[in-house]
Amino acid sequence: MKKTILAAIFLAGFTQASLAQTKPVQVSKVVNAETDFNKLVERKGIKAGFLAVADPEGIVFKPNVVKISEFYSTIDKQPGKLSWQPKVARISANGDLGFTAGPYVYQNGSSEDDKVFGQYVSVWKLDAADNKFKLLIDLGIQHPEPDAEQGTDFKEPDLSKQKAPSKDPFNGKDIIINNDKLLNHSLDLSTLAAYKEFMSPEGRYYFPGFEPIMGTDKVMKFLDNEGVTISAQTINGGRSSSNDLAYSYGTARIKKGNIVNNYNYVRIWEIDPSHKWNLALEIFSTVE
Numbered sequence: 001m002k003k004t005i006l007a008a009i010f011l012a013g014f015t016q017a018s019l020a021q022t023k024p025v026q027v028s029k030v031v032n033a034e035t036d037f038n039k040l041v042e043r044k045g046i047k048a049g050f051l052a053v054a055d056p057e058g059i060v061f062k063p064n065v066v067k068i069s070e071f072y073s074t075i076d077k078q079p080g081k082l083s084w085q086p087k088v089a090r091i092s093a094n095g096d097l098g099f100t101a102g103p104y105v106y107q108n109g110s111s112e113d114d115k116v117f118g119q120y121v122s123v124w125k126l127d128a129a130d131n132k133f134k135l136l137i138d139l140g141i142q143h144p145e146p147d148a149e150q151g152t153d154f155k156e157p158d159l160s161k162q163k164a165p166s167k168d169p170f171n172g173k174d175i176i177i178n179n180d181k182l183l184n185h186s187l188d189l190s191t192l193a194a195y196k197e198f199m200s201p202e203g204r205y206y207f208p209g210f211e212p213i214m215g216t217d218k219v220m221k222f223l224d225n226e227g228v229t230i231s232a233q234t235i236n237g238g239r240s241s242s243n244d245l246a247y248s249y250g251t252a253r254i255k256k257g258n259i260v261n262n263y264n265y266v267r268i269w270e271i272d273p274s275h276k277w278n279l280a281l282e283i284f285s286t287v288e
Contacts, residue, residue, distance in 0.1 A: 027091045027154045030098030030124050033133035034086040037122075046078040055125050055134035061264040063287040065235060065249070068135065080108030084120055087150045088204065090270070090280070092240030093157040096126040098133065099247070099268050101204070101212075101281065103150055104140060118142040119206050121266055121283045123247050137249065139266045141208045141285050150212070157244065160273070172246075176237040176269060179277050180248035183267075184232040191229050192220050199279045200270065206283035227257045232265060244271050252284060262287040 033053075041049030050060075054068035062071050084104035091098035099122060106116040123137035186194035195216065199205075205213040205222065213222050222228075230252055237248030246269040254263055268281040 024159065025091055025093060025095035025157055027089050027098070027156050029095065030091045030100060030133055031086050031089045031154060033098075033124055034084075034089070034100040034122060037135070038084055041082055046080075046082055047072050047075065048077075050135070050138075053133075053135045055127070055136045058125075058135045058137065059249075060138050061285060061287075063264070065264075068138070080106055082106045086154075087152050088281070089154045090245060090268070091157055092242050092245040093159050094240060094242035096128075096242070097238075097240035097245050097247075098124045098126075099245075099281070100124070101206070101283075103146065115145070116142055117145045119212060119283070121206065121268070121281065123266070123268070137247065137266055139249075139264065139283055139285050141206055141283060143209055143211055146211055157242075172239045172241065172243065173237060176239050176246045176248055176277070177234055179269065180234045180237055180250065180267065183279070184234060184250070187230045187232055191223055195220055195223065195279075199282075200272075203279050204281040206281070208284065208286050227255075229255045237267075239269070245269070246271075246277065251287075254284065 037049060037053050040052055044052070050068055050072045054072075056069070058068040059065050060068050060071055082104065085102045086100035087102035089098065089100040101119065101121045104118055104120050106118075107114050108116075118141050120138065120140040122135060124133040125136040126132070127134045183194060183198050186197060199216045199219060201216055202214065203216060203219065205219040207213070207222075210222070213219050231254075232252035233250050234248060235250040237246065239246030247267065248269065249264070249266045252263040252265050254261060263284040263286055265282060265284050267279055269277045270280040271277055
């Protein structure tokens with residue numbers, strides 16, 4: 001009888017563990033991380049908020065790449081009020097990588113004229129030690145006050161794209177970096193042709209001074225109308241171990257009409273059913 005009871009208990013425990021392991025990852029996990037970050041900044045300020053959520057390898061662009069911990073630990077407490085809302089979010093099938101994007105407002109004064117509007121993109125990496133997301137990359141741009149509120153686009157991961165983790169710990173990173181370099185080479189040949197080849201049909205484009213542009217056709221029309229040509233260099237990148245979501249970043253020199261400026265960029269990549277990596281989002285921020 002004891003053996004029967006023990007067997008039943010073991011089987012029940014095994015079944016519960018199996019269900020826990022197969023429970024689908026939800027995009028709300030990365031959305032909640034971003035929302036909690038916003039609340040933390042509201043309570044403790046910009047400096048303390050960033051230091052509290054930073055991944056050990058987390059970076060910001062000030063204006064060049066610098067670790068979050070290094071930058072914010074060496075500056076004075078930043079004045080003003082910063083608030084934002086995640087409006088776009090994705091998470092990898094195994095939940096170790098995610099990103100959010102959306103509008104922010106920064107106000108350093110009491111007048112409405114003191115408000116600065118823009119968009120941010122954050123990349124989040126899961127800390128296996130405490131099972132919490134840490135901020136890996138943060139980059140933002142400014143644009144005029146928007147006329148309408150941005151719609152919400154949160155999508156659950158496509159589990160059909162998930163793959164077994166690679167046995168080569170450097171393989172995933174190398175694939176993304178090489179893909180990023182290939183896009184940069186294509187940009188040297190033709191800006192429009194490069195985006196037509198690499199951008200997802202629902203890809204998002206964030207450029208200083210403009211609200212987000214969505215869709216390959218609209219992005220190409222914007223680039224053509226503004227006379228944009230791009231020369232870019234890869235710095236680094238990485239991807240989820242489930243091989244369905246990735247990021248890369250680097251520097252760029254962009255000619256827009258007759259004006260040439262230096263920029264930082266961050267790219268979000270997603271894999272399609274044919275195992276081709278497509279550009280899901282790209283943001284350029286002027287180096288000032």
